[in-house]
Amino acid sequence: MATAESYLKPEVIRQIKRLDLRAQFIVKGFLQGLHASPFHGYSVEFSEHRKYTHGDDPKDIDWLAYAKTDRYYVKKFEAETNITGYLAMDLSGSMAYSHGGPRGKSGGLSKFDYSICLAAALAYLMIGQQDPVGMVAFDQKIKHSLPPKSKRTQLATLLSLLAGLKPAGETDIAAGLTQLAAMLRHSSLVMIFSDLLTDEEAVLKSLRRLRHGGHDVILFHVLDEAEVTFPFRGLTDFEEPETGERLELDADGYRADYLAGVADFRETYRSECLESGVDYVPIDTGMPFDRALTEYLVQRRRRG
Structure with a gap:
């Protein structure tokens, strides 16, 4: 199984030709390693959340919440100012x-x-x-x-x-x-x-x-x-x-x-x-x- 560290190495990424897959690999490696980093306590505020259950769309998983708690959550953010x-x-x-x-x-x-x-x-x-x-x-x-x-x-x-x-x-x-x-x-x-x-x-x-x-x-x-x-x-x-x-x-x-x-x-x-x-x-x-x-x-x- 590939480690987070390997996903983030330039020599590994170079072997992937498609840019979309390169981006996915880098982000996957980053999120895998996030919970072990100083950002383990990274604050993610949401007004409604529940545990992910079978049938939920995986794209709705809050990966930053996962990095913080090691559990899968589907979330609905409070109104906030998005970064442009x-x-x-x-x-x-x-x-x-x-x-x-x-x-x-x-x-x-x-x-x-x-x-x-x-x-x-x-x-x-x-x-x-x-x-x-x-x-x-x-x-x-x-x-x-x-x-x-x-x-x-x-x-x-x-x-x-x-x-x-x-x-x-x-x-x-x-x-x-x-x-x-x-x-x-x-x-x-x-x-x-x-x-x-x-x-x-x-x-x-x-x-x-x-x-x-x-x-x-x-x-x-x-x-x-x-x-x-x-x-x-x-x-x-x-x-x-x-x-x-x-x-x-x-x-x-x-x-x-x-x-x-x-x-x-x-x-x-x-x-x-x-x-x-x-x-x-x-x-x-x-x-x-x-x-x-x-x-x-x-x-x-x-x-x-």
Whole structure:
């Protein structure tokens, strides 16, 4: 029997070709492990509930209540404000990068593939909780958008759109987020997936604009495992993915400076996001997929 941990490993998910099944596997693994996590006492409030009995529709089971109690319940939620979610996907060429790191833990998932899997799992979880979710994808401007809905048919539409996205060319994250901020009419939860390889100050300014507009923001900073660990040795030929510029470097002599630069890069975003009230989640493609889903539940708990 597969364990929750195995469902969440990138190298396992990579073997599944269909995005809908990838999302189901990730969410299943997450829910299996939830009751053993700090969220064991996660509060789920409902006005009417009863134990699941034969003949009830399994899709009406409250899985968060199950994670809390280890019992199956069919529930009816009290009136509450649903989270309106937007998945914001960076289509830059640099997101297509995949090296896999020194141990190949990511199993060849690119930053973009990893981000798409996270986004699909979050959509699966949100629609399962009857929260409306939509999507935008941008390079130098928004190229694709889908208005948020909570109907189950929305999941198939959203996953189909996500599966068809291709990263290419240069990006302007700040412009994409500024466009998104202008589109939002109500307080929303904006979940951003990007490697952030662009002008930091412009991005930070656009994040502040979203927060000042009354929106909650989770910034998933997705890097390849190799970009975080720098496993390269000797003379190595590097290529800038968005411009094609090539540079040969002595990887051993450059490693210490590079790793210090990555640490500074992440720390800048961490500290600035903390100050602005943005949730900053540094991720690499070797990490299990549950971190993003946990951050989503943190946000839901704050808004509850």
